[in-house]
Amino acid sequence: xxxxxxxxxxxxxxxxxxxxxxxxxxxxxxxxxxxxxxxxxxxxxxxxxxxxxxxxxxxxxxxxxxxxxxxxxxxxxxxxxxxxxxxxxxxxxxxxxxxxxxxxxxxxxxxxxxxxxxxxxxxxxxxxxxxxxxxxxxxxxxxxxxxxxxxxxxxxxxxxxxxxxxxxxxxxxxxx
Amino acid sequence: xxxxxxxxxxxxxxxxxxxxxxxxxxxxxxxxxxxxxxxxxxxxxxxxxxxxxxxxxxxxxxxxxxxxxxxxxxxxxxxxxxxxxxxxxxxxxxxxxxxxxxxxxxxxxxxxxxxxxxxxxxxxxxxxxxxxxxxxxxxxxxxxxxxxxxxxxxxxxxxxxxxxxxxxxxxxxxxx
DNA sequence: AGTTTTCCTACCCGGTGGGTAGGATATCCC
DNA sequence: GGGATATCCTACCCACCGGGTAGGAAAACT
Ligand code: FES
Ligand code: FES
Numbered sequence: 001x002x003x004x005x006x007x008x009x010x011x012x013x014x015x016x017x018x019x020x021x022x023x024x025x026x027x028x029x030x031x032x033x034x035x036x037x038x039x040x041x042x043x044x045x046x047x048x049x050x051x052x053x054x055x056x057x058x059x060x061x062x063x064x065x066x067x068x069x070x071x072x073x074x075x076x077x078x079x080x081x082x083x084x085x086x087x088x089x090x091x092x093x094x095x096x097x098x099x100x101x102x103x104x105x106x107x108x109x110x111x112x113x114x115x116x117x118x119x120x121x122x123x124x125x126x127x128x129x130x131x132x133x134x135x136x137x138x139x140x141x142x143x144x145x146x147x148x149x150x151x152x153x154x155x156x157x158x159x160x161x162x163x164x165x166x167x168x169x170x171x172x173x174x175x176x
Numbered sequence: 177x178x179x180x181x182x183x184x185x186x187x188x189x190x191x192x193x194x195x196x197x198x199x200x201x202x203x204x205x206x207x208x209x210x211x212x213x214x215x216x217x218x219x220x221x222x223x224x225x226x227x228x229x230x231x232x233x234x235x236x237x238x239x240x241x242x243x244x245x246x247x248x249x250x251x252x253x254x255x256x257x258x259x260x261x262x263x264x265x266x267x268x269x270x271x272x273x274x275x276x277x278x279x280x281x282x283x284x285x286x287x288x289x290x291x292x293x294x295x296x297x298x299x300x301x302x303x304x305x306x307x308x309x310x311x312x313x314x315x316x317x318x319x320x321x322x323x324x325x326x327x328x329x330x331x332x333x334x335x336x337x338x339x340x341x342x343x344x345x346x347x348x349x350x351x352x
Numbered sequence: 353a354g355t356t357t358t359c360c361t362a363c364c365c366g367g368t369g370g371g372t373a374g375g376a377t378a379t380c381c382c
Numbered sequence: 383g384g385g386a387t388a389t390c391c392t393a394c395c396c397a398c399c400g401g402g403t404a405g406g407a408a409a410a411c412t
Contacts, residue, residue: 027356027358028357043358043359043360046358047359047360050358050359057358057359058357059356059357059358059359060355060356060357060358061354061355061356062357063356063357063358064357065358
């Protein structure tokens with residue numbers, strides 16, 4: 001297993017929210033019950049989502065959570081990253097601020113270009129690409145219109161997508 | 177981090193072996209020293225590789241390990257799977273004997289097709305595909321001739337490679 | 353006021369990743 | 383044969399973290 005249940009549960013929560021009216025917040029308790037997941041644990045996860053600006057909360061009675069953007073405008077890469085942190089197949093591979101994949105051990109004495117770097121960067125690239133190409137809307141049948149082949153057309157209902165410096169970035173992953 | 181150091185170290189060992197003459201076994205001790213990894217730990221990893229038939233061993237003085245097939249005939253998917261076990265992004269997604277991706281929780285009472293299944297199967301597919309398209313030869317510069325676009329001609333060394341089918345999602349994963 | 357809900361901090365517990373220890377067995381070289 | 387050199391195997395260890403609980407404070411509703 002590569003992703004923890006944080007991603008699994010968190011994505012399920014997001015999918016649950018996507019099915020509901022965006023203007024009527026859903027309480028975590030009802031989600032927990034519907035999905036059969038521990039409420040106290042979900043609270044942690046949803047906080048991560050909130051801090052990344054993926055969901056909005058309303059406190060108090062009849063409060064709850066709702067998506068902060070339409071489902072078509074939320075890429076799964078954002079969701080997973082919010083829940084799991086940076087996506088890297090192994091320790092040394094990280095994405096710098098520019099989105100370029102770099103090895104943390106580059107520039108060590110006598111560290112000729114690591115033979116395995118090519119492998120892991122490609123793996124990372126393919127994961128991120130797959131995640132970036134899907135949106136929340138692709139997960140729920142109601143919104144799924146042309147989802148089988150995820151179109152690159154990202155302009156959803158009039159709301160511009162914050163550039164998010166995430167998806168779409170690793171055009172060419174590595175050239176050594 | 178998604179793969180453990182088992183994969184990281186193991187792949188490095190394989191890459192190290194690929195650089196050497198296949199008929200002159202290399203002792204783990206020398207690899208451990210060269211790569212700066214603990215010998216006792218590598219012993220465990222290399223056993224996994226051996227049980228999966230990826231390396232061969234010769235015991236005793238002047239013994240060691242060598243690849244059991246030419247590098248071009250060893251897909252990275254095999255290597256990673258030998259080291260890490262089955263590749264699945266989350267718990268419930270597994271590949272059955274046929275290579276089809278199934279959810280372990282399918283067929284539960286009132287379990288309508290899980291909304292997140294589509295996401296995780298795609299992720300799994302893209303990882304497996306990327307891993308399957310690369311061979312050990314692609315990692316080492318000497319053998320790297322036409323590696324950028326991995327040829328589909330998989331019959332190296334006479335040994336047939338287990339056909340490892342991913343999900344039916346053709347995509348251009350990397351075009352560098 | 354009282355209820356419902358988010359929000360936050362602290363704590364817990366089992367599993368496992370990562371690694372060590374020690375010895376048994378096989379093979380080469382002299 | 384006798385070392386020396388290796389793989390092989392089983393058992394053990396420990397810190398870390400995933401996954402989860404507990405308890406309460408602050409909002410917002412009725
Ligand atoms: S050490 Fe970072 S890619 Fe190999
Ligand atoms: S429960 Fe298996 S894919 Fe959702």
